[in-house]
Amino acid sequence: YFNRLADQVEFYFKIPRYLPKNLVAACAKPFMKKIAKTPDFGTLDWVEKNNKQRLDIYFGGMDEWKKLPSKWEDFDIIKFDKDNSAAEQFKLDHGYDETKPEAELDIEDMKQAAKFRGGECLSETMTKGDMATKLKWKCGHCGAEFEASPALILLGGHWCPECYIPHKAWDYDAIAKTNPFFAQVWYPNHRKDENNRYDFDELFHIDGVAWDDIKR
Template structure:
């Protein structure tokens, strides 16, 4: 793995202009003695401005292009040793333009896989894909502890999550010799303090998230490019999380940020019933420490990251506590909730589908009450694990037809393939779900990844009906 400037690992980084991507470039700039970066970016004014910070970065080259352009992607893949595929259309834009999200998020993964397969030696290039916590959808307490292998279950109207489910299936069952899939959680970065979008109202106060800092996430990306990454890392699916100190209830996060901005009582900024009670995403991970053990990357505490965010914020954010609360509530937050995709926009329009997703029903929204009956959420910190439907102590090479049949039955379906090679967990088999949809998926995708019927996962409104036949899904359908 050499380049024309010495014995350095050549990295292709997509998504280099985003918060995570720019943090990664800063980390890679510290490793110029052993790594070079080819950043793939769109030739837009916005992207050029975002990369201007790195004009003097000695080990950086920029390839201007579109991830949906297969030829442009292939030209880059021929020059590198590892792909870090961070680039994607994310929410809220993904939800506003779902066709664009699927075209980019799914199409780019197809192009990368095809480009690596076309190489004389596909094993010479590793691919690291990036998924999302949104793939497993809403996990309100008491179902708030999760791990890889839990049911793939996307929240309603979440096209970003749906596109990432498809992209992950493609990579895991691609047949590529060297790959890994990282499911990213919420990234805490300074820009969070300036977000003003109706998606803010989708986050339930009582739900949770195990966050991670942009800097630690960047360190992870750089570390997986080091030559000493254990072989066991490759071929795995991992949850990225900051660990115990980053496991916060959403209300805890709200009050922490507000307190850092000098806001004494964040409740004075909102009405309690402006915020959804379900249909978002977030977990505390029972397995995020595994990735830290294999590829250590954690250095930040939540307080570290919050202090940095406040220091980098504009004066208007740092002094938000000095602004009369009624101004923030009525001139900033209230109008935000009434914009399209805001929860109060759905209430005002009596949009039954959106109201049901966010609150359960209009009557349930009316029953939320005011702040006088609110209690600080206290989710259990004792991990609880879902039943994945098979003996997880059995090493994957020892999985048998009995394991596969048991897993399929747990999901209300069946394994249709009758002959396969024991120990081969990567080759797709044919399965049938409880609604007679036939599909192909490898044992690794199903048992390790938690994937099941691709048709059913897109039928978000039908999850409750599916759960009547799918015991695996029924564990979280009311979460």
């Protein structure tokens, strides 16, 4: 793939191929450093200005950043097991009996799935196996009530339109605490003691212009 890619790009992208590797590294380093020092967005800028919020998001805090090795040799590179049989242990629990055929799913399965998402299924009845007709649901995190088909929730992985498609803030640490389904994909790379909430108004307050004005 990379050879094929390299054959098709403009000639100047190919120049580094014919230069000694350490020369490429020596040239690339200051270039990458400049990007990393971009005010507000660069990782080194956050370190220099002790931008706590960004450091917390990205590295898990300044202390974690300080622990990063400075040489590649010192990094503990994780080798992923590409054998598909290992994938079984990473399968998500979808919060209902997945051995049941779709045609057998009923309102009890919906209630169970909603509970596993930290919320409720407000509908009292459904036609057994009807995955298309919308039901009423309630989010346990923000309290929003919404309509969605069983297919969208159970098979599509969607949930609350307010929380899963946030308009005002990223509040996933709090969501993970109330939603076991979501917690499965959140905690593999977040600590349970993290309590970060990222308000868009604060996060995207650029040159004095708040998020609400930028997005317009």
